[in-house]
Amino acid sequence: MIVPLNHILLVAAALFFMGLSCTLVRRNLVMILIGVEIMLNAAGLVLVAGSAFWQQLDGQLMVMLIMAVTAAEVAVALAMVVYLHGRTGTIDVNTFKDMQG
Amino acid sequence: MASLLFYLLAATALLATLLCITRRSPVHAVIFLINAFFALALMFYLLGAPLIAAWEVIVYAGAIMVLFLFVIMTLELSPDSQRPALSRGQWAPALLLFLLLLVSAGLILTFDPASQASVPLFYASPRSFGAALFDRYGLAVEIVSFQLLFAAAGAYYLGRRRKAHQAEESS
Structure with missing residues (x-):
């Protein structure tokens, strides 16, 4: 591979920033979850690049664990989205700013 | 190539x-x-x-x-009808983070000599991947499997409770 490590890091940083800005700026619950997905993938790219750079498998193993954690997180979060939509009829996060606890 | x-x-x-x-x-x-x-x-x-x-x-x-x-x-x-809110309180953190990204990108590109090196050729076969996973991270695999089970149970609970809620309202 002829790609320098810092170029991969730059791509991953840009992806992470886009996910973060999506999470911060959008007011739609589904779009916020999509932003979280983008951030997790950017982290995975850094881990795989580090795994190749240092010729160790641990980074790739960590990506596998991240994928499992993401699947669990998405299952619960989307169930919660469906639940909130059933209760209030909207998934705009401004609706839920009065929530306590 | x-x-x-x-x-x-x-x-x-x-x-x-x-x-x-x-x-x-x-x-x-x-x-x-x-x-x-x-x-x-x-x-x-x-x-x-x-x-x-x-x-x-x-x-x-x-x-x-x-x-x-x-x-x-x-x-x-439906698609979001209104544009995302452009209030300063929401954009300020995003802009701050963008500046941080630019600064760190500049630092990576200019100063760090270690990361200028090319990533060497590397190939992790599924066999070595599996051996490493179950040799060194067996406990993590078990914990993750428990977590998936709990997530499935939680999602099932949230889904069921909403149906009961609606049934209550309609009855």
Whole structure:
């Protein structure tokens, strides 16, 4: 591979920033979850690049664990989205700013 | 050749992600994100992680994003009618983080000599991947499997309770 490590890091940083800005700026619950997905993938790219750079498998193993954690997180979060939509009829996060606890 | 392919894929992933986060309709956003995940999967393959690349397609694009599509279609979400709020309180942290990103990118490009080195060729066969996973991270695999079970139970609970709630209201 002829790609320098810092170029991969730059791509991953840009992806992470886009996910973060999506999470911060959008007011739609589904779009916020999509932003979280983008951030997790950017982290995975850094881990795989580090795994190749240092010729160790641990980074790739960590990506596998991240994928499992993401699947669990998405299952619960989307169930919660469906639940909130059933209760209030909207998934705009401004609706839920009065929530306590 | 491989590096050219990598830069093309990186550009594809960045462009698709940018389109994804700017779409009004969540369905379009999910489709663009699946596009970005395919590009990322090929980048993983080029970086010597064929198993991760396959899982990126199967688990992320195939399962998680399809779950998103299911939820969007179940709820019949309409595209956001109003533009995202442009209040300063919401944009200030994003701008601050963008500046931080620029500064750290500049630092990476100019100062750090270790990261200027090329990533060497590396290939993790599924066999060595599995051996390393179950040799060194057996406990983590067990914990993650428990976590998936708990997540499934939690999702089931949330889904059921809403039906009971609606039944209460309608009766």
